[in-house]
Amino acid sequence: MTPASPEVSRSAALGRGQATAAATSSTGAPMPSTPASLGGLGLDYRISPNDLFDVEVFGVPDLKRTVRVNASGLVSLPMLGPLAVIGLTAEEAEARIAKAYAEKLLQDPQVSVFIKEFSAQQVTLEGAVRSPGIYTYTGQLTLLQAIARAGGRGDLADFSNIMVFRRADSGVATVGRKYDGNEIQSGVIDDPILQANDVIVVKRSPGRVVLRDSIISDVIGIFNPFSYLGR
Known part of the structure; x- marks a missing residue:
């Protein structure tokens, strides 16, 4: 018996996927459980170059792949070719891949x-x-966790004035947000x-800077006998 060509096998697999998906949608039967996205790291984690992840399409085992994001933020999937996923959450990546397969x-x-x-x-702390x-x-890092890694706030910090600068989606401009x-x-508010x-730039408090400079000036005056000659 002549084996089916790869194209025929792929078409058969797609047909099974269509039938299964249609039956699931019409009957309302629950989907089987799948591993939680992000492995418990949090839904806000965004995919970056060199990340490795599994992709599965329910009912179409031939489309299951383990892929690594390349330096350009792309992954290669069956039938789709290169697909951009950089900067997406796992949920957003699922939606983008599903839309591409639907097409x-x-x-x-x-x-x-x-x-x-x-x-x-x-990340850079300044x-x-x-x-x-x-x-x-690696994984997920919050603003306060990053500041803690940098030893925490300094004595002159205005902790109510923290700026986070980030490259815009266009990749051209940098946008800043105050926290x-x-x-x-x-x-x-959430971290x-x-x-x-x-x-990340933790701003200095102008009042604390002035107070520090005043104290330093007074100390220098006390220990410098020549500081009084001009008075």
């Missing part, structure tokens, strides 16, 4: 994405923190999730 004759595809490996990312610099992290660290600590290459 390739699959009826109501049910897609699951499970991120297995997280690439190392970097301003009134104790140890400014570039910090590497109040006191409100985050008190639970008034925001950072993205790769964010720059």
Whole structure:
């Protein structure tokens, strides 16, 4: 018996996927459980280059793949070719992949994405923190966690004035957003999730800077006998 060609096998698989999806939609039967997206890291995690994740299409086992995001933020999937997923959450990636498969004759595809490996990312801490610099992290990092990694706020910090600068989606401009660290600590607002290459600047308090300079000036005056000659 002559074996079916790859094209015929793929068509048969797609037909099974269409039939299964249609039956599920019409009967309302629950979908089988799939691994939780992000492995418990949080729904706000956004896919980055070198991340590794599983993609499954319910009812079409031939489309199951484990893929790694390349440097351009693309993954290659059967029937779809390169698909951009960088900057998406797992849920958003599921929706994008499902839409792409729906355009390739699959009826109501049910897609699951499970991120297995997280690439190392970097954020920059500047301003009134104790140890400014570039910090590497994997997975998910919040604003307060990043400041803690930099040794916490400095003595001159205005913790109500924290700026987070991020490259816009267009990749051309940088946009900044102000956060109040006191409100985050008190639970008034959520601790925001950072993205790769964010720059965090904890502003200095003008009043504290003036007070510091005044104290330093007084101390110098006490120990410098020549400071009184001009008075």
